[in-house]
Amino acid sequence: MDIPDAETLAGILVASFGIPMLAMSYSILLPGIVRKIQARVQQRIGPGILTPGLFAILKFVFKHKPVISSPMPTLYKWSPAVGVAAMYCVVIFLTPQWAGILGLGSMVAIIGLLKVEEFVYVVMGYLSSNILSVRLPYPDTAKGSKWPDARRSTLENWGSVRMWKMIVFSSLPLYVAMFIPVAFTRSISIVDIVNSQAGWNCLIFRVPGAIGAGVYFLGYIALLNDYPFSIGKAKADLVEGPMLELASSWRASYYLMRALVMFAASSIFVTLFFGASLDPLDGYRLIVHLLLVLILPIFGAILSAFSPILTFRQVVPLSTIATLIGFFTFVITVGVG
Amino acid sequence: MKALARKRAIHVMLVYTGGCNGCDIEVAAAVYSPIHDLEQYNVMLTWNPREADILLVTGPVTKKIAPALKEIYDAIPEPKVVAAVGACAINGNVYKNLGGDLGPSSEIAGPVENIIPVHARVPGCPPRPEDIITAAAAAIKILSERSD
C-alpha cells in the first residue's frame, strides 16, 4: 500500500475528527427542531429548540448514577455507545476522503453499520427490567388469580421482540431505496454516486430518484422508531421499550445516539439523492449539505404529528408495499438507465 | 453549566396513588392543553422514573400503592424533587379526616410525606392548572440551586 502524501493525510484527519464533531453539534439541534414543529402543528408553543437535544443530554450527564437492574449491566449501559460509534463511522465513511481506504467508502459499509445500530435496540431490550413492569410490588400471582404460573415478560423484552420484527419488515424500504442510486450509477462507491450528480444534476429530480426518496423517507421513519412506525417502543403499551432502564449518562448517550441516527440517515439521503457530499475541505458543498439535511427531519416531524402508532396489522402491509415499489424502481433503473 | 442544563430541560413524572383523579386530570390539562402547555417552560412529561427529575404525586396514598410509590421514588436518580399535588397528597383530605360512626378510612397509608420526603406542596381540590405550573416553576428553582 503506497503511503499517501501529506495533503491527503491532513484531509483524512480532518474528515475523521472534524466532521464527526460537526455532526454531533449539529445533530443535537435536530430533536429540538422536530419537537418545535410538532408543537406548532399542535397549536402550542413547544419547548425551546436547544432543550430536547443539548440541554437534555447535559442534564442527564449531571445526574447521579443509580444501580441499573439488569442481568448484564455493563453491556446494557454501553450499548448506546456502540450505536454512537456506529454512527460516527457512518458519518466519516460518507466523506470523500475515506473513499479509497480499505473500500470503506461504499454502500456496503454504510448498510452494515446501520444494521448494527438497529441491533443495539434488540440487545438492550433483553437486558433490562424496569420497576414499571414485572418488578412492581403487587401480588399478581395470588391464589384466585388467572394463570398464577405464567411466564412473565418485562416491557423491555417485548420491545425487543418487536424490534426484531421491525428489522425484518421495516428496514427493507430503507435499504432498497439506498440501492436505487447504486443502480443509477452502477457502482457501490459513494464518491462515484456523488460525482455522477455533479452540477445540480440531482437524482431526486428524476422519476426513479423521486420514488426512491419517498421510499427512503418511510424507511427513515421506521429506523428512528418515530410515529407512525413506533411500535417497537410504543408509548401506549411499552412506555419506552428497550430504553426504559437507562439512566443518567447512559441515557444521555442514548439521546446522542438517536440524534446522530437522525443526522446520519439524513446525511446519507442528501449524499445519495442530492449529490451534495460531506466534504470538510469544500465549504460550499458542506453548507449545502448541512442545509439539505434538515429536509427529512422536518417532513418526519410533520408526518409524526399527524399519525397514531400503527400496529403490525398496518405496518407489515405498508412496509411490504413500499419495499415492492422500491424494488421495481430498482429493477427498472438497472434495466433502463 | 450544571444549573443551566438543569433549568432548561426538566422531566416530570406523574404518579397517581388512588385519589379521585381530579388532580390527575388537572395535571393532564396543564400538560396537554395548548392554553396552559407546560412544555413551553421546558418541562416535559415522562412516564419513566429513570428519566424524571420531578415527581408529582396526587392522591392519598392507599396501602396497596404505598410500596410501589416508595420503589418508584427510589428508582429516580438524584437530584430529585417531590411535589405533592392536591389536598389529598398534602394531608389526606376527606379520606383521612372525615368519617361517620366508623371513623375515617383505614385504607389510607397517610399523606405522601409519610412515605417519601416532599419538597413542594400545591394546595387545592383540585389545584388549577395555573397553580400546577407555578409549582413546577418552584420545583425547577429548587433543582437548579442544588449543588451536587
Added chain:
Amino acid sequence: MSSEQNDYSEFMGKGKARERMFETEIPIGFFHSALLEPYRTRYFIEDEIVKDCEIEVDPAYRGIERMLQGMPVDKANIITERICGICSNGHLWSSVRTAETGLKIEIPRAAQAIRVLAEELERLHSHLLFIAHASEVLGHETFAYRSFLMREPVMQILYMISGNRVNYAIPVLGGVRPRTQIAEWKGKAILEAMDKLDANLRKFIERFLSDIMVMSRLSGVGVCDKQTAIKYHAVGPTARASGVDLDYRTKMPEYKDFDWDMVVLDEGDNAARIKTRALECLVSTRIARQAIEKAMGDSEVLNRNWQIGPMPVQHNYIEVPRGELYHSYGLDDQGKIGHYIVRTPTMTNLATMEVACVGDQLTDAVVTLATCDPCLTCCNRFVVVDEKGRERSMTVRDVRGGGS
C-alpha cells in the same frame, strides 16, 4: 376481577395443556402512560395476539362506603362528590336525589334545570377527556391536544357557574347552591360560548372520524356484539355502541321536558364506542342549551322547607357519562346515613372489555380497555370473595336482590 365464564372454553385444555395456550404474560402495572388511574392489567399473549386478560382494580380502594356510615347527608356530600373527579356531579346528584326521593322533598324547576345543565356539561367534558385519552393511547398526540383545547371552554363555563373547575358541588339537598343561580347576563354569555363550542366540536368530530390512519386502527377491533354486551351487563355508551338501546335518561323525570336523541350504533368495535361518545357530545350541547334557557332568571333555586328524618333504604339510578349509576342508602331517625351502596357503571363495562379485547393485538387491546372509558376511582365499590377464593363482580340482579 375475572369474567364469569370464558367464551373460548372449547380450546382450553386440562392441566398442563392450559399453560401452552399462550407464550408469555405482559403485566401493565399501576403506573403507565396508557392509564390515568392505578390498576393492574395482565395480558396473556401469543405472538402479539391477546389470548386472555385479567384486570385488577383494587389499588384505588379507599373504603368510602364505610366512611359514610353515620354521617349526615349534607356533610357526607363532601366525600360523595370526591368519589370521582371526572363524574363528581353524577355522584353528588345521585346521593342528593336518593334522600329527596325518599323524604319526598320538592325541588324548584330552575334548580332541576341547573342540575341537568351541570350533568350535561359534565358529560361533555368527560367525553372530550375520553377522546383525548383515547387519542393519547392510540399515539396521536395532536388529537389529544386539540381535544383538550376544545375541553377548556367547558371547564371555564363550569368555573363560571360554580366557582371550581372540578368538584363543582352544584346540587344540595333541596335544590342547588344559591351561588350557582344563573342570572340573565350569565346565561347569555354561556349561550354564546356554547354556540362557539358547538361549531368547533362539529369540525373536530368530522376531522377525527375521517382520519384514515386513526380509523384503520380502530375499526373492527375490540368487537363486542350485542349478546356479549347484554350478558356482561354493559351500560352506557359502551352498550349503546353495541346496539343495546339502554339510556337511563329516558326514565328520569328531570329529562322529560327536554328534546334529545339517544345515540345507538351497531358495530360494537372501538370506532363505534368513540363515535357514540362523539355524537353524544353534540346531543349534550343541545340539552345544555335548553337547560340554560329554562334555568336563566331570578327564580328560587333552593327549597329549605323540609325536615330530615328516618328513611328506609332508597334505590336511585341516574345516567352518568359512563352509564347507569346506582346509589342507595337509608337514614336512621337522626337523619344519618346507614348502609350506603354505590355501584358504578365501570365495573361491568370493564368486565365486558376484558372479554372484548381477546383476539386482538396487544396495542389494540390496550386501546380497547381505554375505549370503555374506565373510571376506576369510582369502581372499587365492591368485590366479593366467595368461598372458593374467587373474586367476582356484582351484577344488577345481585344488587336488586339485596346482596352485599
